[in-house]
Amino acid sequence: MTTTAVEQFFDRYADALLARDAKAVAALYAVPSLILFPGQSVPVSSPAQTEEFFASAWGQYEGVDTVDRTVSIMGSGPETVWADVTWSYGGSPREHFCYQLVEGAGGPQIAVLTLLD
Numbered sequence: 001m002t003t004t005a006v007e008q009f010f011d012r013y014a015d016a017l018l019a020r021d022a023k024a025v026a027a028l029y030a031v032p033s034l035i036l037f038p039g040q041s042v043p044v045s046s047p048a049q050t051e052e053f054f055a056s057a058w059g060q061y062e063g064v065d066t067v068d069r070t071v072s073i074m075g076s077g078p079e080t081v082w083a084d085v086t087w088s089y090g091g092s093p094r095e096h097f098c099y100q101l102v103e104g105a106g107g108p109q110i111a112v113l114t115l116l117d
Helices: 003-018 022-026 047-061
Strands: 029-037 040-044 068-077 080-089 092-104 107-115
Touching: 003 022, 003 068, 003 080, 003 107, 022 047, 029 047
Parallel strands: 029 107
Antiparallel strands: 029 040, 068 080, 080 092, 092 107
């Protein structure tokens, strides 16, 4: 997976998030996938599960209509990349994640999402 493919993936991801398009966001997650937060591990077993999660979370991003991101490739392997991504909106960094991307039928998809400090 090239750096360009990773950048294009996060362009599509940001566009889907800003459009509040839960179906488009869900298509960018592999099934199965894993979401890891402190004290919580969420196995994702269907696109509907991802759609429901994001549809319920849009309220916390009220008023956010632009986002910037900084992507750093942490490592790669056959058909996978680990990307450190900081999302900024409202003039400052707001969210920091590690994404493990894998090659899916339609391009990269998120296999593991981990919250970083």
